[in-house]
Amino acid sequence: MLNELDLSRKIEKNNYKIIMNDLEKKLEFLVRKVKDLGIPVILVFEGWGASGKGTLINKVILPLDPRLFKVYTINNFNEEEKLRPFLWTFWTKTPQDGMISIFDKSWYRKALVERMDNRIEGEELNSVFNDIRSFEKQLADDGNIILKFYLHISKKEQKKRFKDLEKNDSTKWRVTEADWKHNKEYEKYIPIIEEMIEETSFEYAPWTAVEATDSNFATVKVFSKIIEVLEEKINFKESKNKKDIEFNAQETNKDKVKTSLLSNIDLTKSLSREEYKERLKICQKKIRELEYEIYMKRIPVIIAYEGWDAAGKGGNIKRLxxxxxxxxxxxVPIAAPSKEELAHHYLWRFWKEVPKGGHITIFDRTWYGRVLVERIEALCSQEEWKRAYKEINEMEKQFSNFGAVVVKFWLQIDKDVQLERFRERENNPEKRWKITDEDWRNREKYDLYEEAISEMLVKTNTKYAPWTIIESNDKYYARIKALKTVIKALEDKLNEK
Amino acid sequence: MLNELDLSRKIEKNNYKIIMNDLEKKLEFLVRKVKDLGIPVILVFEGWGASGKGTLINKVILPLDPRLFKVYTINNFNEEEKLRPFLWTFWTKTPQDGMISIFDKSWYRKALVERMDNRIEGEELNSVFNDIRSFEKQLADDGNIILKFYLHISKKEQKKRFKDLEKNDSTKWRVTEADWKHNKEYEKYIPIIEEMIEETSFEYAPWTAVEATDSNFATVKVFSKIIEVLEEKINFKESKNKKDIEFNAQETNKDKVKTSLLSNIDLTKSLSREEYKERLKICQKKIRELEYEIYMKRIPVIIAYEGWDAAGKGGNIKRLxxxxxxxxxxxVPIAAPSKEELAHHYLWRFWKEVPKGGHITIFDRTWYGRVLVERIEALCSQEEWKRAYKEINEMEKQFSNFGAVVVKFWLQIDKDVQLERFRERENNPEKRWKITDEDWRNREKYDLYEEAISEMLVKTNTKYAPWTIIESNDKYYARIKALKTVIKALEDKLNEK
Structure with a gap:
């Protein structure tokens, strides 16, 4: 595939100036348009050492308003990054609506540099490709334009460029031993690059191989491709905006899941105050010890709390x-998303909070809001929340593959107990701030929620991130069960190692 | 001073429970109040190894709404931090209005651990104390409550605690060789701690030394102090809110600075197109080389662009x-602050953008907005913008002390040229978006701006961060002068080393 490129292609200086004058104006115009329409754009530049990525990126950004883009240079991962799943680095850098993120090298380093240096192969490589595919698919589904460029030069050309860089005092440090090694073993890398392009080129996130011997030719090709795709996407978006998007929150009965999952729970389980106090002390001591152990072993832990309003999440977390x-x-308490959060993929704000190795993050409400409140209140489309089960499973899988412990709690109470607690809150001046009109409105939609919860529990109960239902009519019982579940999950992980 | 503390003080369990029940409720209530009033709070915990900082912080946060605070644990600085002035780490973590930032160890590590390990003394230590004082003063002036606690235990008690930790498998790793060294040389550190407390205890940011042998006693003392100060500050703020704050934007004539600074500039300076093109090529090549050199030497560079509307900042930056x-x-283009930015100290958003060593950040408009548009439009009080000259000088001094190059440009044009350019923009469809009603309104306040600019140039023209006035009636001349100024500043710095 790379061999088919004609690396001798070039554009003469005078022609180039005329063409670029036009292309620059077009790009500037389209980027302003993209901003108005709120489309996020991701541009990825990969390529051989000295193939001219830096210069090319500078040409792309010069005509643009600096408020509308951000350039990220990806080199070795730093400490903070090494302690998290590798896509964390990139999730946190995804553009908000109407903005452009430009990556000088990218998440492909795993499939290129690290693979070339023989650090990644077989099963791990497959998993890297899978992670990348689901990352790009999720962003594309959310409306991101993703364009990826590979800058290609010949072995001879690369050698010449390295030598030129070495001649100049201010640039010779840029050529490293690794660069020369890569040049020497140039042929070995060709199939690796080709495999990467084949494995990860999709209509929604295409690769463009760029003949980069002549910088003018490369620039024109890159500008033309970006312009072509932006125009296409803008036209599509503008025609789509004319039709109203239909939300189908009520249609959910079609694939109704049996609610037996929730109704078969034994909510009478309880503990006496004495038993509770005794066990609490033991469990809390154990948790503190385990906290140190997972810190020493650099294991990240994610604990997700979901449950009915007034099920006792806050008190449960406090005891934990x-x-x-x-x-x-x-x-990390999760409330309605901020403006900035709304302008990103819905998983972005959770990715930002992923704990690093050795740390525990407890989410008080979670990404499951997508298939609960956002579904019921039609804050997203039916297509979106249906897609979310898979997206969430993929995310939790990535956490788990990285070695994280993922514990998910559903705090279950029955309708009578909820009513009792709502009334109690209203009557207690110190607790009154805890109850809002929204709580009462949610209660009216009890049946819709019950259905959504059941579907969620079925579709996202995985081996790597299982749900634990906490019977919470009795708070004492609920707290001890949650503590014990966390203890067991941490012990299992520690024994695994 | 530390010797005067009675380390045997304690509170019995039953008493403690009763007292704490009350204190926890009070603290929770006050923190909600602080949120409503929009007061930012900073709590600093320093103390001997094993003095119980972690446990104490956990007790402080348990009664609080997790949305209202954030705990930062400061250990060794990471790569990103080492490449920036040391206060960058802390500026970026200052709380927004109504929030609490809790520091487990803090900016005092420079005056404690690093000093103890003999890495900091003499002139450098003085500079650390100065930086800390101006940091805390700036935040306090902006309305932050700052409370600092030092947890004190005896040498014997510390030894006992280390031994206890070592007995337990899950905690023995916490006691390091350095800990034992510190315990052995305990007496040596006493004067260091006392000096730190003396040098940095102020009414607006007081230290409280805490007898920490008995965890109950320490907890009650810390809670009581926090509650006392919050109550005081809340009362003050509530009484202050009743009076209207008076803005005195028009009063500026009192200490009028002569505008001769601006009027004596020779705006007829110009370059022919040929000269311009030739010099541009040479300068741009030089800049690229210097960019690599400062990268190699890890020098951070800050270039600040200010100037009249339509003075040509954008085009100038593009050529650079x-x-x-x-x-x-x-x-980094600076527009009106966002909601989040408004909820912080006005310098916070600039601190966040401080380049790391080896990198260049170009600000298109800057922190000088405080003494220009914010002054003229009365977006801050007179007291605030008058204080800003000193605050800005302090910040730039810190950049410079860290080894940064600070270049500041004022792009000067005369009133006729401005009018000409405004009209041209209005008549050109491609440029029309560049001109707004605000530009015309600003122009009406030309004289007020002229006065503010002159005062700014006089009061913030320092040896470590000098202003360069760029005569910009002729754009060619202006671009070459800016490029040459940057080249000279970088070369001077490189030769210095």
Whole structure:
């Protein structure tokens, strides 16, 4: 595939100037349009050492308003990055609506540099390709334009460029031993690059191989491709905006899941105050010890709390963390998304909070909002929340593959207990702020929620991230069960190693 | 001073429970109040190894709504941090209005651990104290409550705690060789800690030394102090809110600075197109080389562009960056602050953008907005913008002390040329978006701006961060002068080393 490129192609200076004058204006115009329409754009530049990525990126950004793009240069991962799943680095850098993220090298380093240096193969390589595919697919499904360029030069040309760089005092440091090694073994890398392009080129995230011997030719080819795709996407978006998007929140009965999952739970389970106090003390001590152990072994832990309003999430979390070392855990409460969060993929704000190895993040409500409140209140389309089960499973799989412990709790109470607790809150001046009109409105949609919860529990109960239902009519019982579940999950992980 | 503490003080369990029940409720209530009033709070915990900082912080946060605070644990600085002035780490973590930032160890590590290990003394230590004082003063002036606690235990007690930790498999790793060394040389550190407390205890940011042998006693003392100060500050703020704050934007004539600074500039300076093209090529090549050199030497560079509307900032920046490597520079356009930015100290958003060593950040408009548009439009009080000259000088001094090159441009044009360019923009469909009603309104306030600019140039023209006035009636001349100024500043710095 790379061999089919004609690397001798070039564009003469005078022609180039005329063509570029036009292309630059077009690009500037389209980028302003993209901003107005709120389309996020991702541009990826990969290529041989000294193939001219830097210069090319500079040409792309010069005509643009600096408010509308951001360039990220990806080299070795730093400490913070190494302690997290590798896509964390890139999720956190995805553009918000109407903005452009430009990557000088990217998530493909795993499939290129690291693979070339023989650090990645077989099963791990497959998993890298899978992760990349689901990452790009999720962003594309959310409306991102993704364009990937590979800058290609010949072995001879690369050698010549390295030598030129070495001649100049201010640039010779840029040529490293690794560069020369790569040049020497040039042929060996060709099939690796080709495989990467084949494995990860899709209509929604295509690769363009660019003949980069002549910088003018490469520039024109890259500009033309970006312009072509932006125009296409803008036209599509503008025609789509004319029709109203239909939300189908009520249609959910079609693939109704049996609610037996929730109704068969024994909510009478309880503990006496004495038993509770005794066990709490033991469990909390154990948790603190395990917290240190997972810190030492650099294991990241994600604990997700979901449950009915007034099911006791707050009190449960408090008992879990009461004796923990605050340096090792963080509670992240999830409320309605901010403006900035709404302008990103819905999983972006959760990716940002992924704990690093050795740390525990406790989510008070989670990404499951997508298939609960956002589904019921039609805050996203039916297509979107149906897609979410798979997206969420993929994300949790990536956490788990990285070695994270993922614990998910559903705090279950029955309708009567909820009513009782709502009334109690209203009557207690110190607790009144905890109850809002929204809670009452949610309660009216109890049946819709019950259905959504059941479907969620069925479709996202995986081996790597299983749900634990916590019977929470009795708070004492619920707290101890949650603590014990966390203890068991951490112990299992520690024994695994 | 530390010797005067009675380390045997304690509170019995039953008493403690009763007292704490009350204190926890009070603290929770006050923190909600602080949120409503939009007061930012900073709590700093320093203390001997094993003095119980972690446990104490956990007790402070348990009664609080997790949305209202964030705990930061400061250990060794990571790569990103080492490449920036040391206060960058902390500026970026200052709380927004109504929020609490809790530091488990802090900016004092420079005056404690690093000093103890003999890495910091003499002139450098003085500079650390100065930086800390101006950091805390700036935040306090902006309305932050700052409370600092030092947890004190005896040498014997520390030894006992280390031994206890070592007995337990899950905690023995926490005691390091350095810990034992510190315990052995305990007496040596006493004067260091006392000096730190003396040098940095102020009414607006007081230290409280805490007897920490008995965890109950320490907890009650810390809670009581926080509650006392929050109550005081809340009362003050509530009484202050009743009076209207008076803005005095028009009063500026009192200390009028002569505008001769601007009027004596020779705006007829110009270059022919041929001269311009020739010099541009040479300068741009030179800049690219210097960009690599400062990267190699890890020198951070800050280039600040200010100037009249339509003075040509955008075009000037474009020529500066045209041949640069995008991996080494970033253009940061400064517009009106966002909601999040408004909820922080006005310098916070600039601190976030401080380049790391080896990188160049170009600000298109800057922190000088405080003494220009914010002054003229009364977006801050007179007291605030008058204080800003000193605050800005302090910040730039810190950049410079860290080894940064700071270049500041004022792009000067005369009133006629401005009018001409405004009209041209209005008549050109491609440029029309560049001109707004605001530009015309600003022009009406020309004289007020002229006065503010002159005062700014006089009060912030320092040896470490000098202003360069760029005569910009002729764009060619202006671009070459800016390029040459940057080249000279970089060369001077490189020769210095």
């Amino acid at each position: 963390t009461e004796r923990m070392d605050p340096r090792g855990y963080e509670v | 960056t045209e041949r640069m490597d995008p991996r080494g520079y970033e253009v």
